[in-house]
Amino acid sequence: MVLKRVLLIDDEENILASLKGVLQDEGFVVETAKSGALGLQCLKRFRADVIFLDIWMPDEDGITVLEKIRRIDSQVYVVMMSGHGTVETAVKTIKLGAFDFLEKPLHFDKVLLLLKHVFDLRELENENRYLREELREEEKLIGHSLVMGRLKHLISVAAPSNGWVLLTGENGTGKELVARALHHGSPRSRERFVAVNCAAIPDELIESELFGHEKGSFTGAHDRKIGKFEQAHGGTLFLDEVGDMGLKMQAKILRALQESCIQRVGGDESIELDLRVIAATNKELRKSIRNGDFREDLYYRLNVIPIVVPPLRSRKEDIATLVEHFMRRYSATKTRRVTEPTLHLLQSYPWPGNVRELKNWVERACLLSHSDVIEPLGFDPMEAEPVGEDVFGFEEKSLRSARAAFEKQFIMKMLAENGGNVSRTAQTIGVERSHLHKKMKMFGIEISGNG
Secondary structure (H helix, E strand, O other), rough: OOOOOOEEOOOOOOHHHHHHHHHHHHHEHHHHHHHHHEEHHHHHOOOOOOOOEEEOOOOHHHHHHHHHHHHHOOOOOEEEOOOOHHHHHHHHHHHOOOOEEEOOOOOOHHHHHHHHHHHHHHHHHHHHHHHHHHHOOOOOOOOHHHHHHHHHHHHHHHOOOOEEEEEEEEEEEEEEEEEEEEOOOOOOOOOOEEEHHHHOHHHHHHHHHHEEEEOOOOOOOOEEEEOOHOOOOOOOEEEOOOHHHHHHHHHHHHHHHOOOEEEOOOOOOEOOOOOOEEEEEEEHHHHHOOOOOOOHHHHHOOOEEEEOOHHHHHHHHHHHHHHHHHHHOOOOOOOOOHHHHHHHHHHHHOOOOOHHHHHHHHHHHHHHHOOOOOOOOOOOOOOOOOOOOHHHHOOOOOOHHHHHEEEEEHHHHHHHHHHOOOOHHHHHHHHOOHHHHHHHHHOOOOOOOOO
16 A cells, blocks of 8 residues: 655644544554754655645744755645635745645635645646556567466566566567556556666666755756655666676665665665666676575565566467567558568567567568568578577578578468469469569479479
């Protein structure tokens, strides 16, 4: 359950005590401050969702405090309170970013109704953000193979829990998609999913990127920055390529995960966090532990629910579905299809780059093919360099000679399967009979009869 946090800032202790008691009885987590200065200090360690702020206070008026709050956290909802309010004052505070204005003496029913509206609005905003993420998401978990069935079952079991997950698998297998599926199937689905590529952040910036920093904490820190950990508060933090972090940063992350709190760079306040962590790596972390490159205690902290994301070569029966899915995306103005021989070639290729490589091939094929049919002679499905000589059974080193040898071998194989019948072979592989004849002449392929 995600906590609902309220901060009360007022110089009248009786108001603080009575309002705090009512809100706590309703299940809110409440902090109080007797002045604007104390309230600003509290805000640094207490991630409030809503702030009730009195306008008339002796040390600093609420309007000034409101402006400072907006600079610290532009997302928090601020409700102004006053026993001497005017329409002009209320309008001014709303223009400065306050969510609403309440007159004193407070009516607790009105306060609770206002809070209900605030959190309903917050839920709607989170839902809209979730839908936008869905629209931006390029791929789904596609496939009905046995291994994909097992993976989807694991996701369905793990997602509703709050258990941390360690995803392992080769590059391009779709580990982030699995992480998103885990988030979307969890009770945190309406909160943020924050992804961090640990391998892409320089060592000198990773602490600031993850934990944030205070203004002036180092050269170039002109403003306060909220780090990825804080951004994911209430939701899911996805640490991708976690095995590529240095040992020093691993130690800091381990401490943050164990204590469920962080300190921004240059700050001295502890910020409590509520988040679920999903980590991913393409490395064998046990081997990294033996080599001294990864902390064993961090490994066991992350590896609560281990999930292996399978490579594409272990689920070749999903390739046809994946190709169809990608062709729809990259052929918006056309309805394209692949021939059976082309599909056979795609299913025979080991795809070292996994689904990402297949997606790139389909996009390239759709861009370069002028026909509605993508066939092996019109477009070479093995545009990438061969991953080994035994894959195709030839030893040519240049791409041109390898392609020619492959085409010749393929044509001869298909002619043999069709009893030397040129017309039937052309129909099978999806090309014109005249085009096949040209290829046969080019490669010196002869058959008895005219086919």
